[in-house]
Amino acid sequence: MKKLNTIPSADGFRMPGEFERHSGTYMIWPERPDNWRLGGKPAQQVFTKVANAIGRFEPITMCVSRGQYDNARNMLADYVKVVEMSNDDSWMRDCGATFVIDDKGNKRAIDWTFNAWGGLVDGLYFPWDQDDKVAMKMCELEQVDRYRLDDFILEGGSIHVDGEGTLLTTEECLLSEGRNSHLTKEEIEKVLCDMLNVSKVLWIKNGIYNDETNGHVDNICQFVKPGVVVLAWTDDENDPQYAISKAAYDYLSNETDAKGRKLEIHKMYTPSPILITKGESSGVDAVDGTLPRKEGDRLAASYVNYYTGNGFVALPIFNDPNDEKAIALLKELYPDREIVPIYAREILLGGGNIHCITQQVPDVQVK
DSSP states (O other), rough: OOOOOOOOTTOOOOOOTTOOOOOEEEEOOOTTTTTTGGGGGHHHHHHHHHHHHHHSSSSSEEEEEEHHHHHHHHHSSSSSSEEEEOSSSHHHHHHHHHEEEOOTSSSEEEEEOOOOOTHHHOSSSOOOOOGGGGHHHHHHHHHHOEEEEEEEEOOOOGGGEEEEEEEEEEEHHTTTTHHTSSSSHHHHHHHHHHHHTTTTTEEEEEOOOOTTTTTTGGGGGEEEEEEEEEOOOOOOOOHHHHHHHHHHHHHHHBBBTSSSBOEEEEEEHHHHOBBBOHHHHHHHOTTTTTTOOOOTTTTTOTTTEEEEETEEEEEEEETTTHHHHHHHHHHHHHHHHHEEEOOOOOHHHTTTTTTOOOOEEEEOOOO
């Protein structure tokens, strides 16, 4: 598969919205003992539920280390494809390839540089060299050419697009010191426009409170379809999340998308604050260079971190009263998709949720 030196937008390629049709989904199996408690065993149970659920609707590929291959193959449904792939951790959204398509039936991929959410400045683990190769390996499996950016750091969870020229991101993440501090905001925006074929970038100021990824947008705001978004929300003015969500709501209310539309914003209430328990903390190996999991730390819990696929939405739930509100809202917003709630505390304990552990491969659409 060739490494390309051209620009996707100039080549007629665009990143489609996640809600557009997929040809499949990729995930990575969790096992890292300094991030996942008890060697990842509880998390593996939930990753299995997520993969098996997705596989009922579209092809699903689980990438697994050599040491965990037999275990994963035994746990996962027969219809889940399991491939051996070296990795540093299991956040496929962030280290995986971003796929782009044209209107002639062609598919390519963008292979961003990955540095574990901040590198040596404020990254979450070291090393990350195997994760940085995951996108290239996905391109080999999908048999697509790739655009490799050796001088631009980006994670898939830091962007959402509507497929019609609009991109959502946060200043907190993309302007963070550990990513592309050598570039100005305008220069970063140009890279996004060139690589993803967007013409309007909407910069929310901050992500979810206490989000260790420097505020990935996929935890606070997501496109339902062009012109329609969900936004994480709380009515509790004493919660630090309130000011963050209010600022995002005010900003988005006064913006238009690339087509000049005012955005329809749906408030998606967050669960009550979720804190790490003593037992959960003690199950994680403490290692220098890896973000510790301390008892009492607040987790960045949000229902917005859901994954939209062919005929379904995989929604994280937390045994919270607001679970039912989130399910009801998505049933209203996605009337043609099955809402699949999955109790996802174990994923949250690792630092993300269902959207963070999945990466879609879009289907090509010939016009």
